[in-house]
Amino acid sequence: DVKVTQSSRYLVKRTGEKVFLECVQDMDHENMFWYRQDPGLGLRLIYFSYDVKMKEKGDIPEGYSVSREKKERFSLILESASTNQTSMYLCASSRRGQKPEAFFGQGTRLTVV
């Protein structure tokens, strides 16, 4: 069974903290993504990676960075958490190809206080 695992389901952090969200996939997928999902706005792409050590900005990269040192792991970093980064964060992975179905992790509900 395919699997994308995010390190935490729920996180509460203080403003200004550095926050790490971890995502691991066991499907040997080339592509990995970080989205945030907010009511009425849907899923918005923060960053994606199409290979180890490669990263590309999505639509809303400000305030975030990412790291992909190994193929199976894609980390999202909030350098200095702010209250407007309170959201549901979803990691996904897909195989490179013409019909790239994305598989999602269960999501991390982050609250910044």
Place this chain on the structure above:
Amino acid sequence: RKEVEQDPGPFNVPEGATVAFNCTYSNSASQSFFWYRQDCRKEPKLLMSVYSSGNEDGRFTAQLNRASQYISLLIRDSKLSDSATYLCVVNLGTGGFKTIFGAGTRLFVKA
């Protein structure tokens, strides 16, 4: 203008009804198209891919109109278990690098 636009709903329908969701996309270079389903407090999961010729999977039918940049999903004989948010998804390019999600359409099926 958003790259992928959907009617947010909610759609409230009785069991057994037929319901149609529409989606438009702005980038004519879009390569592949999908419908995902997301249950409350769960992650999105693939419902079906959308092919140019149209495709059917049981009670679900998906259509693509490239000329009008329009995708649809038809659900026949709605079940209570169909209650969910339906996300229209568009992929730019063939590598799957840029996957754009619509904001989703919420469906409530009532007994």
